[in-house]
Amino acid sequence: MSLHSLPTVYSAPPTGPEAEFMTTYLDALTLVERLHRLLLDVIKDEFERVGVLEINAVQALLLFNIGDNEVTAGELKSRGYYQGSNVSYNLKKLVDMGYMHHQRCEIDRRSVRVRLTEKGRAVRDVVSDLFMGHATGLQDKGVLDMNGLDEIATALRRVERYWTDQIRYIY
Numbered sequence: 001m002s003l004h005s006l007p008t009v010y011s012a013p014p015t016g017p018e019a020e021f022m023t024t025y026l027d028a029l030t031l032v033e034r035l036h037r038l039l040l041d042v043i044k045d046e047f048e049r050v051g052v053l054e055i056n057a058v059q060a061l062l063l064f065n066i067g068d069n070e071v072t073a074g075e076l077k078s079r080g081y082y083q084g085s086n087v088s089y090n091l092k093k094l095v096d097m098g099y100m101h102h103q104r105c106e107i108d109r110r111s112v113r114v115r116l117t118e119k120g121r122a123v124r125d126v127v128s129d130l131f132m133g134h135a136t137g138l139q140d141k142g143v144l145d146m147n148g149l150d151e152i153a154t155a156l157r158r159v160e161r162y163w164t165d166q167i168r169y170i171y
Helices: 017-049 057-066 073-078 086-096 118-140 146-169
Strands: 100-104 112-116
Touching: 017 057, 017 118, 057 073, 057 086, 057 112, 057 118, 073 086, 086 100, 086 112, 112 118
Parallel strands: none
Antiparallel strands: 100 112
16 A cells, blocks of 8 residues: 555644643654664764774674674564664674674574674673763763653653554554
């Protein structure tokens, strides 16, 4: 079905509390997107500071999320870390640059399992130290405490569950 074949039915724009909720919801969506881009910029800046220029922030975050696990690209996607062909491309680049080992699965020869090399673990440690510094700084400067962080995480999980349900049950 193309967009041109969709029926042209417009609902009345929200008013009152509904309009206020819609405005705040859109602001929250913009903030989530902006925070993600900013996180990647912060990681990029840290790697420039320590002189690691051959990998990008997405690849560094991928190494951090793999950690000490041995995984397939499909597992990374199913855990919700990454979407699309981007994962396979970045995993291949990281293997080629020596940040990851790869090995074909014995059972399913189409599947490749990956794990970090020593070089990959060093990158993971840089990201881990960066995040530890952020966590400490947020608390020390009074930006966020455990209760505030827990409320944010709980709200974001509820939105994630709602969106996941939309994908699974409506479309």
